[in-house]
Amino acid sequence: xxxxxxxxxxxxxxxxxxxxxxxxxxxxIETLALGIVNMQKxxxxxxxxxxILEHMFDLLDTYKPxxxxxxxxxxxxxxxxxxxxxxxxxxxxxxxxxxxxxxxxYAPRKIKLAITGKGAASKEQVAAMLKGMxxxxxxxxxxxxxxxxxxxxxxxxxLQIPVPLQGxxxxxxxxxxxPQRVVRK
Numbered sequence: 001x002x003x004x005x006x007x008x009x010x011x012x013x014x015x016x017x018x019x020x021x022x023x024x025x026x027x028x029i030e031t032l033a034l035g036i037v038n039m040q041k042x043x044x045x046x047x048x049x050x051x052i053l054e055h056m057f058d059l060l061d062t063y064k065p066x067x068x069x070x071x072x073x074x075x076x077x078x079x080x081x082x083x084x085x086x087x088x089x090x091x092x093x094x095x096x097x098x099x100x101x102x103x104x105x106y107a108p109r110k111i112k113l114a115i116t117g118k119g120a121a122s123k124e125q126v127a128a129m130l131k132g133m134x135x136x137x138x139x140x141x142x143x144x145x146x147x148x149x150x151x152x153x154x155x156x157x158x159l160q161i162p163v164p165l166q167g168x169x170x171x172x173x174x175x176x177x178x179p180q181r182v183v184r185k
Contacts, residue, residue, distance in 0.1 A: 006032070008065035008101070009152025010056075011144045012073075012089040014048050015040045017055070018142065020149025021063045022134075024156055031136040032063060034145050045084065049091050056095035068096040069155035071147065072105045106154050111147075114154040117178070126150050 004025045011018035021033040037055045039048045060068075070092060073085045093103050109119040116129050127146040130136075130153065140146045 005066040006063055007152040007155050008059060008068045009148040010070040010092050011147040012092055014084045014088045016142060016144045017052055018144030018148035019059055020152045022152045029134060029156060031134050034138055034140055034149055036141045036145050052088055052091045053095055056092050060099045065101055067102050069104045069151045071151050072107050074108050104155055106151060111150050111154045114157045115150045
């Protein structure tokens with residue numbers, strides 16, 4: 001079993017950055033924070049990077065995570081979008097590293113696979129699985145918040161039970177291979 005730790009999950013973005021903070025302890029995984037940093041009204045792209053940095057420092061100083069898990073950029077045909085997303089991710093990573101917080105990066109497909117058992121799951125499916133697993137009552141401001149929480153949970157799962165790259169193809173297969181991840185009411 002994993003020792004107690006705090007994981008900060010980040011879903012980077014230049015308009016909306018999602019974050020989720022979890023605590024892993026003897027009772028399992030507990031959600032400490034879930035939210036977004038909304039930068040849609042900020043027009044200057046450099047001011048957006050400064051905004052990300054300021055909020056990252058706030059999150060790092062408030063929750064003092066043992067590690068930060070971040071979603072890696074996915075391939076896009078729009079090079080400008082990839083560049084902007086890479087900058088946002090780099091700022092978040094630099095903030096964590098400046099506080100001596102190790103960084104782990106996960107591909108979107110791997111995150112979805114770790115949470116739902118399906119690498120092509122929708123944002124709605126990811127959010128529903130997280131809500132069932134973590135029993136958080138706060139309704140997220142956007143899918144970016146639950147995506148960030150998924151990154152943190154993905155990292156926690158990697159530390160406990162490595163998720164194979166080729167997972168089960170059905171829910172029944174996922175449940176039979178992961179009975180400890182099924183929440184029963």
